[in-house]
Amino acid sequence: MLQLNDLIRISLRQVVRQHKRYLGVLLAIALGTGLMIVIMTMGDEVKSNLNKDLDLLGGATIIKVFFEDGGADRMDRPESFRDGSVETVNALPGVNATTLVHMAGGYATFDKHDTDFIMFGVDEHYWKVNGLHQKAGELFGKEAMDKRLRVVVLGEELAMRIFGRLDVVGEWISVNRVLYLVVGLLDAGSVSERGKWGYTPLTTMMDFWPNVEPRRMYVRCNTWDDVGPVSEQVITAIRARQKADHLRVEVAWEALKHIKRIVWWVELFIYFSISATLLLGGFGIWNGMMTAVKSRTREIGLKKAMGAEDIDIMKQFIAEAVALSFFAGVLGVGLGYGGVELATWLLKSQAPQDLLYLYSLMSIIFTVLLGLGAGFFPALRASRMEVVSAIRYE
Amino acid sequence: MREPVIQVRGMTKDYSNGPQVIPILKGIDLDVYPGDMVAIMGPSGMGKSTFLFILGLLLPPSGGSYMVKGQEVAKLTRSQQAQFRRTFAGFVFQSCNLFEHTKVFENLEFPLIYAGVPRKDRAAMIDEALAKVNMMHRRNHPANRLSGGEQQRVSIARALVNRPSIIFADEPTGQLDLKHSRMVMEHFQRFVSEDKTAMVVVTHDPGVAEQCTRTLYLRDGNLYEQ
Ligand SMILES: Nc1ncnc2c1ncn2[C@@H]1O[C@H](COP(=O)(O)OP(=O)(O)O)[C@@H](O)[C@H]1O
Ligand SMILES: [Mg+2]
Numbered sequence: 001m002l003q004l005n006d007l008i009r010i011s012l013r014q015v016v017r018q019h020k021r022y023l024g025v026l027l028a029i030a031l032g033t034g035l036m037i038v039i040m041t042m043g044d045e046v047k048s049n050l051n052k053d054l055d056l057l058g059g060a061t062i063i064k065v066f067f068e069d070g071g072a073d074r075m076d077r078p079e080s081f082r083d084g085s086v087e088t089v090n091a092l093p094g095v096n097a098t099t100l101v102h103m104a105g106g107y108a109t110f111d112k113h114d115t116d117f118i119m120f121g122v123d124e125h126y127w128k129v130n131g132l133h134q135k136a137g138e139l140f141g142k143e144a145m146d147k148r149l150r151v152v153v154l155g156e157e158l159a160m161r162i163f164g165r166l167d168v169v170g171e172w173i174s175v176n177r178v179l180y181l182v183v184g185l186l187d188a189g190s191v192s193e194r195g196k197w198g199y200t201p202l203t204t205m206m207d208f209w210p211n212v213e214p215r216r217m218y219v220r221c222n223t224w225d226d227v228g229p230v231s232e233q234v235i236t237a238i239r240a241r242q243k244a245d246h247l248r249v250e251v252a253w254e255a256l257k258h259i260k261r262i263v264w265w266v267e268l269f270i271y272f273s274i275s276a277t278l279l280l281g282g283f284g285i286w287n288g289m290m291t292a293v294k295s296r297t298r299e300i301g302l303k304k305a306m307g308a309e310d311i312d313i314m315k316q317f318i319a320e321a322v323a324l325s326f327f328a329g330v331l332g333v334g335l336g337y338g339g340v341e342l343a344t345w346l347l348k349s350q351a352p353q354d355l356l357y358l359y360s361l362m363s364i365i366f367t368v369l370l371g372l373g374a375g376f377f378p379a380l381r382a383s384r385m386e387v388v389s390a391i392r393y394e
Numbered sequence: 395m396r397e398p399v400i401q402v403r404g405m406t407k408d409y410s411n412g413p414q415v416i417p418i419l420k421g422i423d424l425d426v427y428p429g430d431m432v433a434i435m436g437p438s439g440m441g442k443s444t445f446l447f448i449l450g451l452l453l454p455p456s457g458g459s460y461m462v463k464g465q466e467v468a469k470l471t472r473s474q475q476a477q478f479r480r481t482f483a484g485f486v487f488q489s490c491n492l493f494e495h496t497k498v499f500e501n502l503e504f505p506l507i508y509a510g511v512p513r514k515d516r517a518a519m520i521d522e523a524l525a526k527v528n529m530m531h532r533r534n535h536p537a538n539r540l541s542g543g544e545q546q547r548v549s550i551a552r553a554l555v556n557r558p559s560i561i562f563a564d565e566p567t568g569q570l571d572l573k574h575s576r577m578v579m580e581h582f583q584r585f586v587s588e589d590k591t592a593m594v595v596v597t598h599d600p601g602v603a604e605q606c607t608r609t610l611y612l613r614d615g616n617l618y619e620q
Binding site (some may be wrong): 001003005006013014017018261296298299302304305306307308309310312343387388391392394 | 452480484500504552557
C-alpha cells in the first residue's frame with residue numbers, strides 16, 4: 001500500500017524533474033490564477049478609481065437630493081437641510097462624499113464696471129463630490145467655511161467677463177458691494193456651464209445674502225453599484241432627523257445604465273479570458289497526463305509487476321496532477337501578490353489584505369481541484385492498464 | 395523433504411483471437427525447488443514469456459493447478475495477486491527495466507514502498523541489494539546514464555531487494571554482450587546459491603542455459619527436458 005508521505009514525495013519529485021514538459025501548463029494556470037486574485041481583490045478599488053478619475057463616469061454616481069418648491073398655496077417656511085444633514089448622509093454605506101449647495105444672484109464690481117452672475121454657496125466637499133480641480137490658485141477648504149472667509153473661486157468665463165483676463169488670483173473684487181479675495185480659478189472640466197459661475201463658502205454666503213437656506217445636496221457614491229441603494233436610503237435617513245415632505249432624489253439613471261452595461265461587458269470579457277486561461281491550463285494538465293500515461297506505459301507495467309495495485313497507480317498519477325496544479329497555484333498566488341502590489345501602486349490606494357488572503361486561499365483550493373479534475377481520467381486509465389500488455393509495450 | 399517453491403500441474407493457456415482459440419500451453423508440469431536455476435529455451439512465439447507471466451502471477455492460466463509454497467494461487471483476485479507479488483517474486487526483463495527520471499537507489503525503493511517497508515529500514519535493504527551486484531558506487535546516479543550491463547545489474551538488485559522466494563527473468567541478457575552477459579549470470583548464480591532462492595530464466599543463449607542447474611525446452615505447448 002502506498003503511504004501518503006511516499007506518495008507526496010514521489011509525485012513532487014516527478015513533477016520537479018519533469019518541469020520542462022509541464023512549464024507551459026504551469027505558467028498558464030499561474031497566470032490565470034494571478035489575474036483572478038488581482039481582479040477579485042482590487043475590483044472595487046478599480047471601480048471607485050474609475051469614478052474619481054473619469055468625470056464622465058463620475059457624473060453617473062452623483063445623486064442630487066433637493067427640496068421641491070412647496071407651491072404657491074403654502075404659507076409655512078420652505079423646507080431646507082438642517083445642520084448635520086451632511087454627516088447623516090455620509091454615514092450611509094456606499095457614500096463617498098456629500099455637499100450642500102445654495103444658488104444666489106450677485107453682481108461683481110471691478111474697475112467701476114458691474115457684471116451680473118450666479119454665485120454658488122458651497123461647502124469644502126463640493127470639489128471632491130464633483131471631481132473638480134483648479135486652473136490656478138486653490139479651491140477653498142474647511143478653514144474658509146469655518147472662518148466664513150470672504151473668498152471666491154471664479155469660473156474662467158466669468159473671470160474673463162469681469163476682468164478681461166485670466167491671471168486674477170490674488171485680486172480683490174466687490175460682490176454686492178462687499179470685498180472678496182479671488183483665491184482660485186476653476187477648471188470647468190466637461191461641464192462648460194461651471195465656467196460661468198462663482199463659488200464662495202456657504203457660511204460666508206449666509207452672512208451676506210438674505211434667506212440662505214440650503215435646499216440642494218449632492219451625494220457622491222463610491223461606485224455605480226452603490227447608487228441604487230443610496231438613493232433609496234437617503235430620504236429615509238434625512239426624514240428620520242427632520243421634516244422633509246418635499247424632499248426628492250434625482251439620479252442619472254440613463255448614464256448609469258450605460259456605464260453599467262459597458263463595465264458588465266468589460267468584466268465579462270475579463271472573466272471569460274481568465275476562465276479560458278484556466279480551462280486551457282486544465283486541458284493542458286489533462287493532455288500532458290494522457291501523454292505521460294502513454295509514454296510511461298512500461299513504467300506502469302513494471303510497477304504493477306512489483307506489486308503496485310491499481311489504486312496505487314491511480315493515486316500516483318492524480319498526485320502528480322495535483323502537485324503540478326498546486327505548484328501553479330502557488331506561483332499564481334505569487335503573481336497575484338505582485339499584481340496587487342502593482343495595482344495599489346498605480347491606483348495609489350491600499351489593498352484589502354483580508355480579501356487578498358481569502359482569495360489566495362481560494363485560488364489554491366481551486367487549482368488543486370483543477371488538478372484533481374484534470375488528472376482523474378488519465379489516472380484512471382493508467383490504473384486500468386493490463387500489466388502484461390504494459391510490460392510488453394515498447 | 396524439500397518443498398517446491400512453485401508447483402505446476404497440467405497448466406494450460408489459450409489466447410483467443412476473435413472467434414479463434416489458440417492453445418499456447420497444453421498441460422505443463424513443473425516443480426522448482428529452492429536453489430534451482432531453471433532455464434527455459436525454445437523458438438520464439440512458443441509462449442515462453444506467456445509461461446513466465448503466468449508463473450509470476452501477472453497473467454491467469456486457462457486451466458490446471460498452480461501452487462506457490464503449497465498454496466493454490468491460480469484463482470486469486472487481481473489485488474490478491476498484486477499482494478502476493480510484492481514478497482514472492484522479483485522480475486527482470488530484457489531491457490528498459492528502470493524508471494525514467496529516477497536515480498539508481500530510487501528504483502530500488504519502489505518495491506519496498508509497495509511492500510510497506512518502513513522508510514528507515516529501506517536504505518539498508520537497498521544498499522545490501524546494490525552491494526550484491528557490485529553497484530554501490532552508482533547508488534546516486536541517474537538510472538538512464540548507466541550502461542546496458544549496469545542497468546541490468548540494477549534491475550537484478552531491484553528484483554532482489556524484497557528478498558523474494560523466486561526470480562523470474564525474461565531474456566535478461568538479450569541485449570548484452572558476452573562479457574556483461576556472463577557477469578549478470580554470475581550475479582544470479584551467486585544469489586541463488588547463497589540465499590537458497592529459486593530462479594526461472596527464459597533465454598535464447600545456450601551459454602546462459604549452461605550456467606543454470608536445469609534446462610527445459612518449450613515446444614508446441616509442452617516442456618521437455620534436454
Ligand atoms: N494477448 C494476446 N492475445 C493473443 N495472442 C497473444 C497474446 N500475447 C501473446 N500472444 C501470442 O502468443 C504467442 C506466444 O507469445 P510469447 O509468450 O511472447 O512467446 P515467446 O516469449 O516464446 O516468444 C505468440 O504467438 C504471440 O503472438
Ligand atoms: Mg518472449
